[in-house]
Amino acid sequence: MNTTALQGLKVLDLSRVLAGPWASQLLGDLGADVVKVERPGAGDDTRSWGPPWVPTAEGTPSRQAAYFQCANRNKRSIAIDMATPEGQALIRELAAQADVVLENFKVGGLKAYGLDWESLKALNPRLVYCSITGFGQEGPYAHRAGYDFLIQGMGGLMSLTGRADHEEGAGPQKVGVALVDIMTGLYATIGVLAALRHRDATGEGQHIDLALLDVQVAALANQAANYLTSGVAPKRMGNAHPNIVPYQDFPTADGDMILAIGNDGQFAKFCAVAGHPEWATDERFATNPARVANRAVLIPLLRQATVMRSTAEWIAALEDAGVPCGPINRLNEVFADPQVLARGLKVDMPHPQFGSVPLVANPIRLSATPVQYRVAPPTLDEHGAAVLRDWLGR
Template sequence: METTALTSPSALGGLRVLDLSRVLAGPWAGQLLADLGADVVKVERPGAGDDTRAWGPPWLADADGHSTTESAYYLSANRNKRSVTIDLSRPEGQQLVRRLAVKADILIENYKLNGLRQYGLDYASLSALNPRLIYCSITGFGQTGPYAARAGYDFLIQGMGGLMSLTGREEGAEGAGPMKVGVALTDILTGLYASNAILAALAHRTSSGKGQYIDLALLDVQVACLANQASNYLVGGAAPVRMGNAHPNIVPYQDFPTADGHMIIAAGNDGQFAHLCDVLGQPGWATDPRFCSNPQRVRHRDALIALIRSVTVSRKTQDWVALMEVVGVPCGPINDLAGVFADPQVQARGLRIDLPHPQAGSVPLVANPIRMSDTPVQYRAAPPALGQHTDEVLASWLALTPPDVDALRRGSVV
């Protein structure tokens, strides 16, 4: 499917992004900018492309049910982009990227420290050609410090950055031990920080006329996103520990067993706790000195949780959810992904989208969660096939003719 113009205005229409990143953090940032209307050109290795193209199964199935070469992983982070193949190891390929960078507003890359300097594609080289260029580098550990030259992956950073010390069953429980989050959350958060930084740099460029360099590290992002847990340590002096699904500062705020499974109760204040006690048929708990305020409930956590669990097993999850909703106590099921996409709220919000795809007919994707009244997110194109837009991008950005591109292709440059 080729990109098509849509009638609604876009927030970032007219901006050009050169995306030299692979895997998840950089592509996630690029996809967000693309959803908001930017023309994002994904530069990939000829014949191979983004590493995640090979990270299957599962693979997207074609109209006859046969597997294509498009992995579900790749599809998750590359919507609305155009794919160009260029061999950066070739001088001719490096020159092509330099020419594209001159036409770009933004460049995103996640090569290792100084990885693009050998090709003359580092910030110093490209900003000399295009002083308005906003150049975002994403690495595991940043451009400075003793670990700067190390490769960094999400799983590694979740461990080094403290997240795994907080995730998993409490010490002594069956199955206890550090646990990573079920998605590459550090990569995703880094992509979101990257897009925020890029938009801030764009705002600054409006007044200054100058681009700038953005140094983003997965480790920095992971530590920053420890949020209240980092603050608990810095203020209280004690390192937080794994607590399973419990909350370090709020009680009750965790999972509870029911007659047919489990549910989550998240009573965030004393009023909600009082309503919870009424629903559970135990109004006296709300005035019990051990439980009447959140600090007391945290102090007597074990006793209160045992009492609540003894009651919640008496009804089914959906029965409890319905009763809690009436009195405003936050409560819900623990869905698998089939349950997520069957949920009426998820369906009402349109969180699944289907885009036309040249091999599969259509591809199912998760919608962008941003809702904007005047410049809504646009879904212009499915994630591109490898090199799908090489000819059209080189023509539209660099005015290369078909014979020019054919010559590059014969020379294995593109």
């Protein structure tokens, strides 16, 4: 087996739920030895966030939630009571051996335990310490707890997601997964790797202050740029795009499809397939700015055309013409898709209690140091004795 990219790196994971565990799972996928510290008896909150529950090897419910499995592979679990002096001392010993500490407690929450950045830096000056909070280490909201749903609302994402105000079913809508937590986990991983690069060059660790709200605002991307440039707050547009037309869902004879036309050449090809080549030369539709300006005229014309064929017929014809398009799949269709199967996006990992657990593969493909699936999401305190032996020589 090839060497992993982060082989030899020790990560002490004091985080729970999703944003922090997503980051530590990614570091584990890349080869780091990730030790997950959990509460005795209960563990990470997401262990009980079911149903659905992962079935045991005998097929009976285990009372271990599928949610926990999604963010905790390639980690070793140790149960430590952080509320006791003995538990705090043990975590400090582990932190003294760690390269990275991840935590997502409220601001100042770990100081009373002697597990905050300043305390652990004194023990281990080379430590990279990443704090994930809802609102950051300072500011008027710093003391507040942060949750993905809350941040999607406060950070503007829900003002952009959902049907337009004049449409039936209009109203703000959250994204169907905890996207802010996921993005924060990715930013945390990037920050950790950057801090490690600096540490390796200088010998100095550092503190990473990462806030869910900051991540959400940063991820507004073109919508934020549109507002900052124009002073006009974007509104909900359903599945339509504020800057590109046509770039949305359209009805077909037996369902729906997505058209993602990104330039005028692709639009002309679509018009030819649709039997309306005149649209491509119509001054109202010939260029993307014109199509954006005349969206209200063009979209009804396209809808009248798209309902004349099935989704499969449209996709076959448009793919032959080089026009970006696709179906709107349910998850059963996603995991049966030939491309998803070819890319191996579902992996099964052996598990001592469940026989095996189905998981989604890491999408990073490294040619020299590929991701390895070494350890299934652990049972609570599964590796306590091994961690003490490997990290502390006990």
